[in-house]
Amino acid sequence: MSKTRWLLLGALAVSIRVTLFALEFDKTFSNMVEFTTPTTSFKRLKEALHLTDLGMSPYSSSVFIQPPLTLLPFSLPKVYAPSQTYITEQLWPRALFILLDLLMAYLLCRIGALTYKLKILDRIPTAESYYKNLQTLLPAVYLFNPVLIASCVSMSTVIFNNLAIAIMIYYALRNNVILSTLGLSLACYLTVYPLVLLIPLIVMFHQIADVHAGKNVGVNKSIIVKVILWSVIWQGLLQYMSFTIMGRSWEFLQQAYVYALSVADLTPNWGNFWYFFIEVFDHFRQFFLLMFNIHMLSYIAPLCIRFRRDGLFISVIMIAITSLFKAYPTFGDFFFYITLFAMYIPLSVHMRYGFSIVVLMLFTMLVGPAFFIAWVQKGTGNANFFYFVTLAFLMSQVLLIVEFVFAKLKHNYNLKKGVVEVTKEHSE
Amino acid sequence: MKVVIFAILFLAVLSRCDRFDENLIIQPLLDGKLASEFRFITTAQNKDHFVVFPRTLAHVMEKFNVREMHLSLTQGRWRYDKWGEPLSPTPVGAELIALFHNSHNITDQWKGLVHALSGLLCASLNFLDTTTQSTYASGVVSGLSSDPNFRYGTLSHETVCTENLTPFKKLLPSRAKCGLGTLLSSIKMYDSQFHSIGVHFESSERGYELMQTITVVSDLLYGRTNRVFTDFELSRVFDQHQPILKCPFAVNTSVLIDTSRLEVEGVNPFADKQIGFVKPNNIAETSGRHEHLINLVPGTPLSLKFQFNEKVNIPSEYPAQIPIIATRHESNTPITAELSLNVENTLDTQIVVHYYDAIPWYFRMYWHTLTVVGGKVKYINRRTARERQRPAELEMAVLLGPRENFTVSFNFDKVFLKYTEHSPDANRGFDLSSSVLYYTFNTSDNATTIPLHFPPHRDINRIYTDSLLVSLPTPDFSMPYNVITLSSTILALFFGSMFNALVRRFNEELLPKQGLLARIFQKLKSKKS
Numbered sequence: 001m002s003k004t005r006w007l008l009l010g011a012l013a014v015s016i017r018v019t020l021f022a023l024e025f026d027k028t029f030s031n032m033v034e035f036t037t038p039t040t041s042f043k044r045l046k047e048a049l050h051l052t053d054l055g056m057s058p059y060s061s062s063v064f065i066q067p068p069l070t071l072l073p074f075s076l077p078k079v080y081a082p083s084q085t086y087i088t089e090q091l092w093p094r095a096l097f098i099l100l101d102l103l104m105a106y107l108l109c110r111i112g113a114l115t116y117k118l119k120i121l122d123r124i125p126t127a128e129s130y131y132k133n134l135q136t137l138l139p140a141v142y143l144f145n146p147v148l149i150a151s152c153v154s155m156s157t158v159i160f161n162n163l164a165i166a167i168m169i170y171y172a173l174r175n176n177v178i179l180s181t182l183g184l185s186l187a188c189y190l191t192v193y194p195l196v197l198l199i200p201l202i203v204m205f206h207q208i209a210d211v212h213a214g215k216n217v218g219v220n221k222s223i224i225v226k227v228i229l230w231s232v233i234w235q236g237l238l239q240y241m242s243f244t245i246m247g248r249s250w251e252f253l254q255q256a257y258v259y260a261l262s263v264a265d266l267t268p269n270w271g272n273f274w275y276f277f278i279e280v281f282d283h284f285r286q287f288f289l290l291m292f293n294i295h296m297l298s299y300i301a302p303l304c305i306r307f308r309r310d311g312l313f314i315s316v317i318m319i320a321i322t323s324l325f326k327a328y329p330t331f332g333d334f335f336f337y338i339t340l341f342a343m344y345i346p347l348s349v350h351m352r353y354g355f356s357i358v359v360l361m362l363f364t365m366l367v368g369p370a371f372f373i374a375w376v377q378k379g380t381g382n383a384n385f386f387y388f389v390t391l392a393f394l395m396s397q398v399l400l401i402v403e404f405v406f407a408k409l410k411h412n413y414n415l416k417k418g419v420v421e422v423t424k425e426h427s428e
Numbered sequence: 429m430k431v432v433i434f435a436i437l438f439l440a441v442l443s444r445c446d447r448f449d450e451n452l453i454i455q456p457l458l459d460g461k462l463a464s465e466f467r468f469i470t471t472a473q474n475k476d477h478f479v480v481f482p483r484t485l486a487h488v489m490e491k492f493n494v495r496e497m498h499l500s501l502t503q504g505r506w507r508y509d510k511w512g513e514p515l516s517p518t519p520v521g522a523e524l525i526a527l528f529h530n531s532h533n534i535t536d537q538w539k540g541l542v543h544a545l546s547g548l549l550c551a552s553l554n555f556l557d558t559t560t561q562s563t564y565a566s567g568v569v570s571g572l573s574s575d576p577n578f579r580y581g582t583l584s585h586e587t588v589c590t591e592n593l594t595p596f597k598k599l600l601p602s603r604a605k606c607g608l609g610t611l612l613s614s615i616k617m618y619d620s621q622f623h624s625i626g627v628h629f630e631s632s633e634r635g636y637e638l639m640q641t642i643t644v645v646s647d648l649l650y651g652r653t654n655r656v657f658t659d660f661e662l663s664r665v666f667d668q669h670q671p672i673l674k675c676p677f678a679v680n681t682s683v684l685i686d687t688s689r690l691e692v693e694g695v696n697p698f699a700d701k702q703i704g705f706v707k708p709n710n711i712a713e714t715s716g717r718h719e720h721l722i723n724l725v726p727g728t729p730l731s732l733k734f735q736f737n738e739k740v741n742i743p744s745e746y747p748a749q750i751p752i753i754a755t756r757h758e759s760n761t762p763i764t765a766e767l768s769l770n771v772e773n774t775l776d777t778q779i780v781v782h783y784y785d786a787i788p789w790y791f792r793m794y795w796h797t798l799t800v801v802g803g804k805v806k807y808i809n810r811r812t813a814r815e816r817q818r819p820a821e822l823e824m825a826v827l828l829g830p831r832e833n834f835t836v837s838f839n840f841d842k843v844f845l846k847y848t849e850h851s852p853d854a855n856r857g858f859d860l861s862s863s864v865l866y867y868t869f870n871t872s873d874n875a876t877t878i879p880l881h882f883p884p885h886r887d888i889n890r891i892y893t894d895s896l897l898v899s900l901p902t903p904d905f906s907m908p909y910n911v912i913t914l915s916s917t918i919l920a921l922f923f924g925s926m927f928n929a930l931v932r933r934f935n936e937e938l939l940p941k942q943g944l945l946a947r948i949f950q951k952l953k954s955k956k957s
Binding site: 031043046047049050051054056060061062063264265266267268272274275276277278279280281282284288291292295298299302303305306324325375376377382383384387391394395398399401402405406409410413 | 762763764789792794795796810812813814815816820843844845846847848901902903904907908911912914915918919921922923925926927929930931932934
């Protein structure tokens with residue numbers, strides 16, 4: 001992508017976000033369950049920073065349930081300016097979120113360029129120009145998606161998680177094991193769920209090795225060992241750093257991981273967990289917690305068997321599955337994988353329910369916030385209204401993921417049979 | 429019968445270990461109401477042998493190693509603005525303060541104590557052992573610089589009624605059958621503006637001391653349209669038509685009439701208008717400026733009649749009756765709400781106001797939003813909340829100049845609870861119990877720790893704010909089965925369709941579509957050939 005184009009995109013994206021911040025939209029968005037969940041709330045992070053300033057442990061209250069290193073970027077300016085000022089308290093966090101969004105856009109741009117260079121996306125000849133433009137399209141889709149703009153303005157820390165995953169993909173495409181596993185470890189460090197991406201990442205490295213060798217290189221043990229080893233090293237390092245900055249205490253593990261996995265906070269969100277664990281009978285709680293958390297693992301093996309050589313696709317699908325079925329998902333999670341799905345848009349020729357899915361998604365996203373207000377603020381509706389909307393939304397996402405898998409399978413079948421595919425515009 | 433009573437009395441005097449005194453304080457209030465406080469004091473010098481001391485209570489206190497215990501059950505609000513400082517300060521509902529002998533297993537001892545007391549007084553004090561109600565394992569309230577043997581708990585939702593009064597009466601040596609106890613008619617007690625039962629226990633080297641108190645504010649003008657002070661008789665106020673005789677168990681039975689509350693800021697609106705009462709004959713009497721003490725002697729009944737010599741109108745406005753006025757509000761916004769407390773100094777001198785508040789964990793408090801406007805903060809103590817374990821606690825002292833006020837405010841989130849954690853009347857909301865305030869005129873820096881509860885009466889200028897009712901968002905309580913089914917369906921749908929797609933082979937799609945019959949026919953055909 002040319003520099004002027006970059007500058008134009010960046011300047012526009014920044015000015016939109018700055019305007020929204022200036023109009024104090026962050027107050028509105030940060031209180032919306034669509035954008036902030038207990039694990040990504042900036043308000044809770046601020047509380048933790050405040051407790052640290054008072055000389056208490058940020059985990060002394062059960063408000064803060066993120067791992068300790070997330071505090072680091074926000075307490076960094078305090079090293080240089082110990083007194084609280086407008087810059088350290090107001091300007092720096094906001095600027096940081098905008099910068100992180102730009103970094104994300106840059107990574108997506110590079111990912112787009114690399115996939116085209118390596119030609120690892122699907123081979124649909126008529127979509128050649130689409131793949132070529134991916135390096136502009138991906139960051140543009142990310143930067144100008146209204147939902148992701150709102151997610152940025154809400155100062156939701158979900159961006160850290162998404163950024164870590166983007167780093168993982170980007171460096172995997174560059175065949176850099178060390179930095180790629182750093183991304184993976186960071187993501188696992190923030191929430192436990194990205195652990196399921198370990199095997200897809202190994203497959204992805206095999207895929208890249210295939211591309212470089214120009215043939216199927218088979219199972220490469222050195223890649224497997226390297227990826228696992230580096231992931232363990234990075235994870236150990238991150239945990240040890242947290243252990244040290246927490247004053248040599250492991251108490252953060254309980255609150256940063258066990259708390260979130262056991263769904264102790266039942267604040268509504270757009271996931272499948274909150275209402276279930278408000279309503280479920282106490283003696284079934286443990287069983288369902290196990291089932292809800294562990295079922296994500298069941299998709300790795302079949303996906304890896306069926307898409308043996310397409311590590312990128314497996315990763316994207318697994319990212320979507322974890323985002324959808326984690327305990328505290330936000331729109332930032334959903335629209336991050338939807339952005340990644342943009343790489344596979346040419347597959348939509350094989351989709352059966354594409355239109356219905358989009359309509360269902362938009363409808364629920366419009367109705368959901370209204371029903372939430374009706375329940376909590378106006379008292380004119382009850383919890384079921386909002387719950388059913390989130391169910392319908394989840395349904396649309398379930399169908400979306402399955403549709404992509406189905407389309408990919410059809411595409412692979414056509415490739416095997418030598419059928420030449422055309423995109424919709426060309427077929428008309 | 430009389431012989432039996434005198435025999436018991438004789439024994440009591442002979443043993444010289446137990447002593448029982450009863451007295452009544454009567455205070456006419458400025459708005460035409462009448463405040464009366466009964467105090468029944470039982471002491472036991474011998475901790476193993478009781479004559480009149482309630483054995484049931486002593487056993488409970490001994491079993492759970494209680495050094496000091498103060499329990500109050502209150503119905504109605506004490507109107508600080510009209511009535512001034514309370515006779516014994518209590519919050520609405522139940523309040524239990526306990527100090528234990530040793531710090532081993534304090535939590536277990538507290539648990540045992542609340543369960544035993546709830547049985548003893550028919551109150552739901554047992555809810556104090558769960559963390560959803562406010563139980564604070566803290567030295568913050570005691571002011572004893574974090575005494576580990578101290579526990580405090582309040583239940584503002586507790587309703588107080590005759591079921592508490594009956595077991596209370598059973599603790600009295602007289603069983604409320606004689607002496608001042610005969611005035612404890614439950615119909616009149618609970619037909620009052622304010623009613624509070626107190627049980628105060630202390631164990632020391634001197635033995636056991638038990639003080640039972642009942643405070644009642646009776647509305648003498650109930651149902652009347654003219655707002656004038658009217659004559660009344662004591663026996664009518666408590667609906668007692670029998671003569672009130674000295675209790676044979678009591679060493680002292682006395683009545684104190686105190687008219688000081690009718691005097692405001694040194695000016696008595698009744699000074700020129702003579703307020704008096706008809707003194708019964710043959711009763712020993714000592715008098716102060718506002719206080720008249722009557723000691724009952726055996727055989728002479730007490731009949732008190734208050735007379736207002738001229739018709740005196742009840743003032744429509746009440747000058748400040750109390751040095752500090754505290755009001756607390758909740759913003760009543762959904763999800764994130766703000767709590768603010770305003771305290772005003774009505775005096776022309778500097779005072780130090782101490783403030784204590786406990787925010788239950790289901791109101792998730794944000795400490796970074798805590799702001800104090802006005803006054804000079806002397807110290808702030810913070811104790812953070814743990815979900816489902818302990819509440820957040822805030823204690824601070826503020827130096828207030830003359831006629832100055834300060835506001836403390838902070839934000840909290842309303843936590844979404846499991847459906848089993850809601851009370852049966854979920855839409856009523858959750859109670860935020862009263863905050864505790866006390867003030868001192870000692871403004872020096874080293875006077876920060878002043879015990880809140882030693883001794884229980886008068887010496888500490890303690891004030892409670894009103895409790896607040898905060899509504900939490902509720903789930904649909906009839907939904908468990910539906911939610912389990914529907915949420916699981918989403919998972920099953922995803923799992924099913926995913927595996928359906930992943931195990932699919934596309935070969936058959938190339939075959940021309942055939943009906944079921946045609947396929948069977950074809951199969952049969954191929955078998956034949």
